[in-house]
Amino acid sequence: MRWALVLVLLTTARNEGTNKEKKVRSKDARKLGASLPSSRPSLRRAEVTRREEKVIFLHGLGDTGHGWAEALAGIRSSHIKYICPHAPIMPVTLNMNMAMPSWFDIIGLSPDSQEDEHGIKQAAENVKALIDQEVKNGIPSARIILGGFSQGGALSLYTALTTQQKLAGVVGLSCWLPLRTSFPQGPISGANKDISILQCHGDFDPLVPLMFGSLTVEKLKTLVNPANVTFKTYEGMMHSSCQQEMMDVKQFIDKLLPPVD
Helix, strand or coil: CHHHHHHHHHHHCCCCCCHHHHHHHHHHHHHCCCCCCCCCCCCEECCCCCCCEEEEEECCCCCCHHHHHHHHHCCCCCCEEEECEECCEEEEHHHCCEEEECCCCECCCCCCCCECHHHHHHHHHHHHHHHHHHHHCCCCHHHEEEEEECHHHHHHHHHHHHCCCCCCEEEEECCCCCCHHHCCCCCCCCCCCCCEEEEEEECCCCCCCHHHHHHHHHHHHHHCCHHHEEEEEECCCCCCCCHHHHHHHHHHHHHHCCCCC
């Protein structure tokens, strides 16, 4: 029963709102063109159109890109396009090897749990390939923000710190830094050594405790310019999102991706 509870919480943790707000977000999401392609590659895109700025946002374990397409539709500026890809379906050790959308295998939720190193690195390569595709479509990588929630946020942080593609910024919600011991003790030397990072966490998160977020932000400040790392916590928020967090995300994104004349 414990694993079933974990599955339900990780699957349903999204931005909360009234029924009226959800209907508005659903309408906006349809405007984003959130449709599935007929084929299913390792990264399926929920919505794709060409604009000058892009935000690639990765969902959490057991979810799909559609849920976050709805939430993000409520905060997007007209000149920014959000891409919310869907993770491949795979067995997840944490949830009794049940098959579900997952970027990589999760073995445990404790700080000393074994990690799926190969799966994490492969997932990061898939995200880098998605960024490369946007660059081929004419979008400079420096006009792309990478972000995600929970497992998706973890993958976003790891990808941003290991890619040679210079990004505008990265957003990590209720997440952690995977393979943190594989990073150097001092600053990284890659393209994103000065990247802007927004990390957000609820202080009542029972699945990815606030301690994970605190340890992550401490590590991030040793890897990149600490002046560019922002850590925000939200009183009473569990493994989910809230209106204030979404407004903070919007402010961060709009600052880094202003309209281009």
